[in-house]
Amino acid sequence: MKKLVVSAVVLVSTLAYAQENDTIKKSNDIDEVIVHGYITRDRESVNKMPLKEIENPQVYNTVNKNVIKEQVVTNFNDALKNVTGIARLWESTGRGNDGGEYYTMRGFSLQPSLVNGMPSLSNGTLDPAGIETIEAIKGPSGTLYGGSVISYGGLINVITKKPYNYFGGEVNYVTGSYGLNRITADVNVPLSKSLYARINTAYQKNNTFQDAGFNESFYVAPSVKFVANDRLTFYINTEIKTGESSNAPMIFLNRGNALTFNSIGVFKDNYKKSYTSNDLTINNYTFNLQAQAQYKISDQWKSTTIISRSNTKTDGYYSYLWDLSNGKDFLRQISKAGGETNTTGIQQNFVGIFNFGNVKNKLLVGLDYFEREFVLGGTGWMGYGNVDIVNQTDTVAPDQPTTLTTSAVDKVLAESGAASGNFQTKIYSAYISDVVNILPNLSAMLSMRIDHFTGQPTAYSTQESKETTTFSPKLGLVYQPIQDKVSVFANYMNGFQNVDPVENTNADGSKYWAYFDPEHANQWEVGTKANLAGDKFSITASYYNILVKDKIMPDPFQQNNSIQGGEVESKGFEISFLGSPITGMNIIAGYSYNDSNVKKGDPTYVGYRTEEAGPKNLINFWGTYKFQQGVLKNFGIGFGGNSASRFYTLNRGGTGAFPLPSYIIMNSSLSYTEDRYSIILKLDNIANKKYFSGWSTVTPQRLRTLSLSLNYKF
Template identity: 35%
Template sequence: MTHFLRKIHPPSFNFIAFIFFLTLCLNTSLVWSQSTLGTVKGTVKTSDGKAAEYVNVVITATNQGATSGQNGHFTIKNVAPGTYSVSASFIGLQTQTKQVVVVAGETATLNFVLAEGGKELQEVYVQSAKHNKFLKKETEDVARLPIKNLENPQVYSVVTSELMKEQVVTSYVDGFKNIPGTGVPLVYNNGRTTLLSRGFTTGNFIRNSVAGYNFNAIDPADIEKIEAIKGPTGTLFNSSLASFGGLFNRVTKQPFDGTRTEITYNTGSFDLNRLTADVNMPLNKDKTVLFRVNTALHNEHSFQDAGFNRSFFIAPSITYIVNDRLSIDVDAEIGNGNATSAYRLAPDPKAKIYNIQDLGIDYKRSFANNNLDYQSRQIDIYGLINYKISDNWKSQTMFNKTFSTTKGFVTAFTIADTAIRRQAIKEDYPYYVTNVQQNFIGDFKIGQFRNRIVAGVEYYNQKSNNTNVSVNMPLINYKTPGAAYNNFTPEKVSALIAAQAPIAGNYVQNNQSSYAAYVSDVFNITDRLNAMASIRIDRFVNKGAYTPADGKTVGNFSQTAWSPKLGLVYQVVKDQVSLFGNYMNGFNNITAISFDNTPFKPQYANQWEAGVKVDAWDHKISSTVSYYDISVTNTTMDDPAHAGFSTQAGTQLSKGIEAEVIANPFAGFNIVGGFAYNNSKITNAAAGTGLQGLRPAASGPARLANLWMSYRITHGKVQGLGLGVGGNYGSSSYQTNMATFKFTIPSYTTVDATAFYDQPRYRIGVKVDNLTNEKYWSFRLAPQNPTRFTLSLNLKF
């Protein structure tokens, strides 16, 4: 996989301006006079009689069309006389097709009433989307139950595919710019990413609510939405896949009963070439077998002097509606990639430099070589069986099987005074994950009190076979490296590996399993007051790290942990404003190794949280504001008395405020904003660690903010033309924060902007990320992209 696409330089802004001008001219031309052409107009409503906004209405034979406005009205002008089929479609609504006769000089009226799709909470989503198109809060994933956001005592954020399309997102982690408190993505050597949640590093290991352990980069082509569930979530989700700050659940695109194809091409800075396709169709006349496939071809170079990412991704999915009680979903994510390792730099504690800006290292120097690369592969198979047992109970069976691997060279850099040490690791690291869940979900009354309950069991297994050999290259001056800069090659590295004596730890096998049972009940005391009570028991079995060379196993242990969750919600204004409070518990099985090989106790986190949720003005504004307090016990840290080992003697506190707003004040204008303040510190540290009372470096910036505002013209000849602007802010943070040494990462403010023209049959968009060319870094001191330009061309069939 060396060359996927021909190198193309990004178009100039003059060229983009010309494209927009040409498009507007084509759509506003008056080729035929009103005396020879006709008009089709009408309204689109949902089955509850309310106006439906953003519905695509298209004349099938001519591809002429319009998008319904906030009042549900649409108008298609300059239609040649004749008889046509006109279709109205919107994701989540059933597509409807009607016949119309167009007469020259006259206006034909056509009205649509679209029924909701098959999800239990779909009606709420459709009503929300009529005005606030980035609002998709109603989800069954968070509580595993059909409860609305205003009924749920837990805090969560949802980033929709519509928002990511408007922002021309070509990288999965770019979608997290819209989630309060996530910060700058942390990219690992093989493309795997983590972000922040309430001051804790949080991975991307959950897909469709079960394990989706992707050790490589995640392609956004198949993402319907990203759900960020906040706080310890050990009651309903596997603790091995979440942090004490929460979890990120990526929800994939599912088949629906219409026929639609979208093809998108993105090009831009750093030789970006990206081609994606989304094809959906029923496979039989009865529309009981539905098929959808998403695929992506991606090629991009780094802004630095070396570095690239090339990948191919395909995600087919099938839904089989056996009858009105039974449905089966099967889908897969298959990816192959070739890339260079992510930039990673460690400072020198002995040097007298305490800030990345003062280090004076060249922002655009990679210190690497494109030949030191790796291959990645991902196969993720997912199955879901929904069976309606009765009017009050249903069975939900979920299965996931994952294979994820990287093979090749990854790199790491360390500063030593004015020199840099470049390390190369030749690795072959496959992961094998199996996850099975069985849930029984009920919605029933005991007397006059409504109960919504989920009871389930889960099995999870993760295996890995890690082969790696590390070598260090000679030191070079990082300011004036000279010819030695180019010595970091596979040939040089392989020679050092060949000369190195093998050790037993070069090949290690790991095997972990967990067995869990859980139950959660939402109990309606009144129609405004409800309580949630949940509990989980988890049996964790770690067979340890086994080295076949010497036959030794270390770190093997078994543990049992309980995790409760309680919540209370009162709707001050019915279906508009609610007050909530929760107590949530999470745990983490510690696999670190102590000096005497004694197993560590589970690490526990207990959260208390209170806040307010708003969903008012006919869903035009949705907001959540909360205060949380998370206390962590049995915290592990480096053992100061024994290098390379850990000790368990700490406690940690993480508390703060989070706020989010998603608003549509008037037609076409949308706002997504958030703010997070996090105060984290080690409240009890082992003697000699130098951590007592300090903020953990991995907690990131204490203050983070995000904002996105966009306006789209909803009526007139240039309907669909829009602009967007926004940005992100992070306060200063630490790469290292100890009493003896601190290394600071400065604050940052980035600004992004976009312009687009969205029509029923095509979309043109341009995006400029980091408009002010801000220099900023991740926790691993990786320089982030400078100003980046992207052009997006989208065709819809």
């Protein structure tokens, strides 16, 4: 069998771009393409139209499957450490509706909520086994994606692996510290000349560095591609994941009282305490189905129709610790969580590439329908013992140790009653986006969305919001002083979020419902992109300013009421590097600075950095080198890590500010790679550094881990 080995970054980018558009065809002379590089740049899915990165007025970062494999990534958070300006705030809680991980980007919290451009909510963690590429799209992208699944800072879109036209696959086994065992398989099979099937699957079990805690999951993702004729192609992608875990410790500082802690020391002393047991577990189930039809209407026009359906379920014990504001004690709150979320999405896109006179246009016209329903179940909340983190005791009474077993907890929860409730959201949208080439090296993007919302945005209100119609514009300019090599861009982008009604109290004690308009975020951004050294290296640098208006805030004259009118400003600078400056070397690096403050609203917050903004400074770096000749040929080394500045997990007037310390985490790898197999030894957190994440919480992060990956291709 003949093979073509590709290592140039420009070809890697071209191959990935062409595969996404289904234009790669196996030639008669080449049976397999082996790609040693791992940089993907041009992404049609970012703007739902074919647009090169250098002519795109928006910033985005990507992480593809080759990076995930090379870094021995076994969880979604480690994959995102390659994205400039992103950090995790909360680990997955597993609870219903919003139990997935929370991250921060450009000063605002977000969750991974899109798969192949369609809403796909998760109550747990995403498995890397089915991921082709992760797209982190920066800024408030309401124009193309609406207000239900985005953050003002951006969004995370996961592109799944899809069938290709020849037989192939690989199996991988990873073992490592804390009982890690993970096995994955990726198999692609042509079933006929027009029908292709692919299945990705993974099983993983691991413990934690703490005295209790584990995760066990099974993931399977079958997909099918059917080529009906030279104009029409169908794709069906399915993902199923089941998982059982004991949730990571959620240690909340008291948001309403003055802080009684002034140092991280006591939390470091209890770094390996989980405050739970492996008997108290939570089960998560996720099902996603997408059916897509791509139809070539003519040489200028293409139609894409997508129907998606997802279902998530939660069942099990979720607990957290709540600061009792005496400098030592935390109350354990626990419930047996239950819930189910169903989402339905229907999207129709038409993309045309044509000339209007002498002016080239790339036009997108789309219609979108999204429905979400959440049903709450399980028990209510009960206090279950006090944890004294200074004297290291855990008691339900002053002299009685807490029994963390299902039978003991169930006995207490029997008195809590049942949790019940549900909400439904329906959103109807239409959008249009046109990229006009005013000159060969000057283009403008003009976009608009109209969005009609009914229902409840979240599960935290018993009252439906008022029906709302929202407009969201987007404008962009790109000038290329050197065609396809250097561009200067500017954008104006809008994002919005519908908000729940709130029950307020009049002066006479009577109650009334307060209804609110959607919050709006407006971003302006300027920057530059460059492809250097024969497209082997790329740089993106930009400065942005995001202003969120109409924020819901406490009424300064009656703190238990909520009013609208707050403002938050988030501004900053980002620079990202990607590429292979010399043969055998690959580099991913980035630096971000973010300044996020409340400008208007509740005096408790005005002038303070927002707690969801995370660290002001973030650095990511990963570099590898594979020896090309000599006795070390096919051996490789890798080194990199992440750094974050000190940040305040709690930061408000009257309460105080609690800083989580800055950190530098370093990782390294050794590898040996042949055409068919590879062996990688990965060491993470080399210095065994104790560090924390949080969002009004204090959560210890993973200590030093050693992993061994064995991979075989066929």
